[in-house]
Amino acid sequence: MIAALTNPDQFMRFSRWAAPLLGVVAALLGAAGLWLDFIAPPDYQQGYTVHIMFIHVPASWMSLFVYACLGGASFIGLVFRHALADAAARAAAPLGAGFTLLALITGSLWGRPMWGTWWVWDARLTSVLVLFLFYLGYLALQAAIDDEQRSARACAILALVGLINLPIVHFSVTWWNTLHQGSSVFRQGGPAMPPVYLAPLLTLGLAYMAAFGALWLVRIRAEVWRRRAGALALRAAG
Amino acid sequence: MSGFSVLLRRELALSWGGGGGPLLALAFYLAVATLLPLAIGAEPGRLAAIAPGAAWIGLALASLLSLERLFERDYEDGALDLLALGPAPLELAAVAKCLAQWITTGAPLALLAPVAAVALGAEVRLAPLTFAAALVGGVGFSFCGGIGAALSLGSRRGGMLIAVIVLPLFAPPVIFGGGAIAAYAAGLDWRTPLMLLSAYSLAMAALGPFAMAAACRNALS
Amino acid sequence: MISALSVQNLAIARGDRLLFEHLTLSLGAGEAVALVGRNGAGKTSLLRAVAGLIRPLAGDVAFLGPAGPLPAEDARCQGLHLVGHHDGLKSSRTAFEELLFQVRWTGGSLASAEAACERLGLNRLRGLEVRKLSAGQRRRVALARLIAAPRPLWLLDEPLAPLDAEQRALFGTLMDEHLAGGGLIVAAVHDPLPVAARAVEIGA
Numbered sequence: 052m053i054a055a056l057t058n059p060d061q062f063m064r065f066s067r068w069a070a071p072l073l074g075v076v077a078a079l080l081g082a083a084g085l086w087l088d089f090i091a092p093p094d095y096q097q098g099y100t101v102h103i104m105f106i107h108v109p110a111s112w113m114s115l116f117v118y119a120c121l122g123g124a125s126f127i128g129l130v131f132r133h134a135l136a137d138a139a140a141r142a143a144a145p146l147g148a149g150f151t152l153l154a155l156i157t158g159s160l161w162g163r164p165m166w167g168t169w170w171v172w173d174a175r176l177t178s179v180l181v182l183f184l185f186y187l188g189y190l191a192l193q194a195a196i197d198d199e200q201r202s203a204r205a206c207a208i209l210a211l212v213g214l215i216n217l218p219i220v221h222f223s224v225t226w227w228n229t230l231h232q233g234s235s236v237f238r239q240g241g242p243a244m245p246p247v248y249l250a251p252l253l254t255l256g257l258a259y260m261a262a263f264g265a266l267w268l269v270r271i272r273a274e275v276w277r278r279r280a281g282a283l284a285l286r287a288a289g
Numbered sequence: 290m291s292g293f294s295v296l297l298r299r300e301l302a303l304s305w306g307g308g309g310g311p312l313l314a315l316a317f318y319l320a321v322a323t324l325l326p327l328a329i330g331a332e333p334g335r336l337a338a339i340a341p342g343a344a345w346i347g348l349a350l351a352s353l354l355s356l357e358r359l360f361e362r363d364y365e366d367g368a369l370d371l372l373a374l375g376p377a378p379l380e381l382a383a384v385a386k387c388l389a390q391w392i393t394t395g396a397p398l399a400l401l402a403p404v405a406a407v408a409l410g411a412e413v414r415l416a417p418l419t420f421a422a423a424l425v426g427g428v429g430f431s432f433c434g435g436i437g438a439a440l441s442l443g444s445r446r447g448g449m450l451i452a453v454i455v456l457p458l459f460a461p462p463v464i465f466g467g468g469a470i471a472a473y474a475a476g477l478d479w480r481t482p483l484m485l486l487s488a489y490s491l492a493m494a495a496l497g498p499f500a501m502a503a504a505c506r507n508a509l510s
Numbered sequence: 511m512i513s514a515l516s517v518q519n520l521a522i523a524r525g526d527r528l529l530f531e532h533l534t535l536s537l538g539a540g541e542a543v544a545l546v547g548r549n550g551a552g553k554t555s556l557l558r559a560v561a562g563l564i565r566p567l568a569g570d571v572a573f574l575g576p577a578g579p580l581p582a583e584d585a586r587c588q589g590l591h592l593v594g595h596h597d598g599l600k601s602s603r604t605a606f607e608e609l610l611f612q613v614r615w616t617g618g619s620l621a622s623a624e625a626a627c628e629r630l631g632l633n634r635l636r637g638l639e640v641r642k643l644s645a646g647q648r649r650r651v652a653l654a655r656l657i658a659a660p661r662p663l664w665l666l667d668e669p670l671a672p673l674d675a676e677q678r679a680l681f682g683t684l685m686d687e688h689l690a691g692g693g694l695i696v697a698a699v700h701d702p703l704p705v706a707a708r709a710v711e712i713g714a
Contacts, residue, residue, distance in 0.1 A: 188453045188454040191450055191453045195441065195450050197445065208440060208504050208507070213457075213458075215496065216457075223461035223465060226464070226465075226468070227464045
């Protein structure tokens with residue numbers, strides 16, 4: 052399937068129905084997840100603020116997942132010089148920045164009732180903040196180089212440098228501050244979270260994933276159309 | 290004479306002599322260290338608490354700003370074409386440039402770092418470690434900053450763009466360097482963060498040149 | 511080492527614009543080619559593609575030695591000089607410092623740099639800082655590495671544009687000697703070269 056999708060025409064045919072389909076899936080899963088969320092009882096420690104977590108945690112998962120997609124697309128674009136991969140990387144970056152910002156804002160909203168302040172320099176929030184800075188650097192570089200091919204390749208190099216550095220940053224930030232509660236979903240020996248919370252969390256996680264897939268495809272399509280329009284305009288002018 | 294040493298000697302001459310050499314970075318560092326107490330207040334207790342960290346972050350900024358033109362000059366005047374067609378691959382040319390940058394700017398800044406820290410109120414016993422951390426961290430700053438300098442070639446914005454690209458990458462060395470000094474001050478294990486800082490610098494020195502060379506080739510194309 | 515250059519079916523695009531396609535060109539030892547064509551036709555891009563600095567859209571550039579094809583990377587790093595619009599001279603250093611760096615970097619020595627200064631009449635300029643030189647003088651300093659660090663293939667982009675008549679004649683002699691010694695020259699020009707050269711029109 053991947054091989055078939057590297058052909059722009061086949062990609063356009065595939066994404067034409069895949070994008071709306073993923074959008075519908077995202078809407079259904081989102082509705083189901085929110086419903087599961089609303090019927091979940093308040094947490095005995097966190098009270099109703101636990102609901103913020105269902106928005107926050109999937110967003111922070113997505114912030115990393117999208118960066119991984121960005122890195123993967125950049126690698127393919129850099130090594131195989133594939134125009135569609137460049138378009139995919141270009142399309143993913145603002146989405147990733149959006150998810151990261153959502154994770155930061157909801158994290159801050161969550162922190163207010165939990166910790167009594169809007170912002171705590173804890174390891175995970177700080178890691179996400181640095182990730183957000185990575186995205187900003189990527190977008191800034193993309194905007195600053197006029198030539199599209201050059202900009203795409205420079206951005207791809209930066210994305211790979213960032214991909215290598217992210218674990219180091221995460222490690223250093225964790226080393227810097229180990230005060231936060233441990234990761235409670237992917238704990239060793241099975242999830243520690245009660246199923247009544249796990250169900251909406253995972254459903255919303257899948258909804259985010261589908262929404263990202265839909266938006267990503269739509270943005271890649273727009274990028275392909277934009278390039279085709281540019282080529283046509285150039286031909287008409289010459 | 291091998292290509293690498295020819296280039297290293299030229300880069301040393303250029304960054305030592307051209308445009309004020311290390312003086313500019315030192316002056317910048319001094320200015321930042323001077324403004325800090327003006328902003329925070331001069332009570333010795335408060336200042337002393339942040340002195341090592343402030344000295345460290347000033348060092349990171351001074352290293353970053355001095356790197357801005359590392360590749361830009363050669364890109365603008367065509368010397369980068371020549372470097373790409375020489376006996377040594379561009380990766381090695383990038384190493385020579387970053388190394389020269391570290392020798393001419395990183396080392397003088399490392400000498401100034403303990404002075405700045407002590408002047409801000411850090412204990413004198415922290416000075417040797419501050420110097421060592423600044424010297425080792427300078428390698429990381431130089432190679433990491435070089436990536437930003439190479440990536441921003443041919444862009445419409447220089448310095449600010451490099452800072453936005455590179456500063457997030459500076460998080461680990463800033464954490465490890467500042468952590469080593471803080472741990473030493475508190476009588477804790479300072480060797481581990483210093484080792485981590487060295488590991489980071491080595492990793493950047495090993496991987497950075499590939500990113501820099503790829504970015505230069507991209508800018509030339 | 512390089513005794514022939516072969517360009518097959520080359521196509522080059524800058525951005526989204528196709529400069530030229532199906533360009534085929536071959537050049538043997540002792541031959542010179544003058545690339546002609548209007549501004550923006552792609553002469554400079556062709557030279558940079560031969561030097562490996564830009565990647566063609568399609569086609570091949572091959573370097574042949576007396577014993578057969580050469581690895582392109584080695585041929586480029588050891589066998590060719592590219593002198594373009596930008597001379598790569600640092601304005602704060604003296605002419606000889608910069609010349610010596612360029613010569614050593616491309617495989618020459620102190621003695622050959624001094625001999626080239628002598629030959630090109632640059633001795634009076636040696637100690638001057640590059641920023642004090644005129645455009646023609648700077649070009650002569652840049653051209654000096656051609657003879658101080660012998661490499662068989664010269665890629666020249668408007669090499670004579672800033673030079674006066676006397677210097678053009680001198681450089682014509684140097685080009686003749688290079689060709690007589692089995693060298694190859696590809697030059698992008700608007701004025702005719704001072705040596706016998708085959709004209710190839712780009713982007714016709």
